[in-house]
Amino acid sequence: MGAEIPAYGPYTLFGGFLFGYDSSNIGGVLSIAELYQALKLRGKAMSLATASNWFEPWCIAFCVPSPMSAPAPTLKRPRSPSPSSSLPPRPAPPAPAPAPAPAPPLASHYIQPPSHYIPPAAPPTPFQLPLHLTSFSYGPNRELLLGEEERDQALQVYSEPALGCDLNEGFEEAVWRDGGTDEGLDALLDGLLALSSRDPGPTSNTTQILLKNNVYTWRGMMTKLLLAVYEVENTALSQLGGGGGRGGEGWEMNGMVLDGALYLEDSSPPSKLASKAASESSNKLQSYYGYSFESFCTMPPSPPSSSTSGAAPPPPPTESAADGTGRTPNFSPPNTNIQYCSLVKTSLGPHRTILGGEVDCLSPRSGLAEGNPGRVKVQTSDFVELKTNLVIRGERDEWGFERNKLLKHYVQSFLLGVPLITVGFRTRQGILTGLQSFKTLEIPRLVRSKPHSWDPSALLASGNSLLSFIFKTLSNAPSTREWETKFASPPSSSSEQEWRDWPVFRISFTPAAAARGEPGVVVRELSGEEVQSEVLGAKREVEGGRVGFLKGSWVGEVRRRRGEARANANANASAEHRPPPPPPLPAAAAAAVPPRPAYGGTNGNGNGYKPMGGGGLQR
Incomplete structure (x- = not known):
């Protein structure tokens, strides 16, 4: 069962107390979110039961005000025609050019x-x-x-x-x-x-x-x-x-x-x-x-200050x-x-x-x-x-x-x-x-x-x-x-x-x-x-x-x-995508490789390799 939100929106006053509710939860009975003392009745705080006797009843469940609180309609008395009403109307001045209307709201x-x-x-x-x-x-x-x-x-x-x-x-x-x-x-x-x-x-x-x-x-x-x-x-x-x-x-x-x-x-x-x-x-x-x-x-x-203890305290007020x-x-x-x-x-x-x-x-x-x-x-x-x-x-x-x-x-x-x-x-x-x-x-x-x-x-x-x-x-x-x-x-x-x-x-x-x-x-x-x-x-x-x-x-x-x-x-990404170096040769394959001269061959860059025991070649 739905409820109509009154003019007071997520707040209502009941018995001198202010209630707030979660306006996203208006189906069925609303949860009372908070209780604030808004008015002091007779100079002291009062319970809800006592305070409710001093105010018009409100339906807290749906936050609907009493019909008695609605303003009374006002009556307008028709005006009698004035003598000047028989004169021809004056031409209205030209209306100023309207300012461009602001853009409609994008969101709320x-x-x-x-x-x-x-x-x-x-x-x-x-x-x-x-x-x-x-x-x-x-x-x-x-x-x-x-x-x-x-x-x-x-x-x-x-x-x-x-x-x-x-x-x-x-x-x-x-x-x-x-x-x-x-x-x-x-x-x-x-x-x-x-x-x-x-x-x-x-x-x-x-x-x-x-x-x-x-x-x-x-x-x-x-x-x-x-x-x-x-x-x-x-x-x-x-x-x-x-x-x-x-x-x-x-x-x-x-x-x-x-x-x-x-x-x-x-x-x-x-x-x-x-x-x-x-x-x-x-x-x-x-x-x-x-x-x-x-x-x-x-x-x-x-x-x-050259002192390690810091500056002296400020002088007292005069x-x-x-x-x-x-x-x-x-x-x-x-x-x-x-x-x-x-x-x-x-x-x-x-x-x-x-x-x-x-x-x-x-x-x-x-x-x-x-x-x-x-x-x-x-x-x-x-x-x-x-x-x-x-x-x-x-x-x-x-x-x-x-x-x-x-x-x-x-x-x-x-x-x-x-x-x-x-x-x-x-x-x-x-x-x-x-x-x-x-x-x-x-x-x-x-x-x-x-x-x-x-x-x-x-x-x-x-x-x-x-x-x-x-x-x-x-x-x-x-x-x-x-x-x-x-x-x-x-x-x-x-x-x-x-x-x-x-x-x-x-x-x-x-x-x-x-x-x-x-x-x-x-x-x-x-x-x-x-x-x-x-x-x-x-x-x-x-x-x-x-x-x-x-x-x-x-x-x-x-x-x-x-x-x-x-x-x-991009530089880091290209470095991460470089092909990894080849794995070291197995021990048997390394043993089959003839030893290089001490003054050494090169890998094309002038950098020599030196054999490191039987565990494969290391650069």
């Missing part, structure tokens, strides 16, 4: 409730510990620093700030990054090109990593993929009136598959960047608190006589152009992935912090993430922090291998009142038994499912397959510009649709006009042009690397 993806992805409902998804490959820095003028001696220039070391410091300090002197440019994946790929130039050759470790890798993106994009499952659930809570539920806004990404690898970037058309800049301008002080906290918490690495707030002497007004980024190798399920992400600072116990710059290898185990949050003053604040903020902090740090997150708690006026450090891998345990808990298994499995859907959809698109066939041919003498029209796709996530039981993620191919205006409209012009949204220099390196690998494989 359903996002299930979290329980669908948690064992034993689904097998656990493997995730490889991130390994730091290389790094790069952005300088004070947003210049990209890739050289061996300068790529760690923006790296900072953690120094604990004094409580009571004023995060408003330096606001007027801050330098703000120009948000009108879409940087895309340019810096990430330039960092990999620099790494490849330091470790060249078809058999080098870097070449092997890049040949086997099949996803390139920033950590922020992967964070969005993993958080989608709980963004849908939060949206369902918000729609149903659940306490603490916060509806998600969704996101859009651009994607393309080239040489069997998926590239994902944030969709940042000029209109979106302008809107974002206007929003940030009105909330600039709130954004500044995070940058100010980082400046209070960090200092440059110590200069090289007390400012001007306003009575504690300040660290290393504070300087933030320059948001400056960033230090790590590129790591990891994998989610079957997807070998290279992620790039900003690193706030290193642990003071790391090698670089002890005065050994350039001689100590940077490791993800030294990374520290810095965050700010309003002081938690009640249960609702705690709910929001643990359900939303801490969840996002966990995913961001987990993906890059950051082991420690330090959160500074501030007042609304920007005064730092508390510090708390969280070990990344222990965060899920902190929320496990709470009504607003979340499960990292659901994050990984749902993210893997979504990433697999995107990869498969883009790889199997007819346009991608056509261009991939051309790309696999031997390189021609022409430049990468022959590939500039490589197909680009838009991946859109709408949590409200997913909460209604509709497809939450939709993929469509962009037209050439959309690529030029929305994808490339805010990007920098680069030497060699672009292939889709990728730099032509990267695509040229991909073709060169693939060509070298193909030639190397």
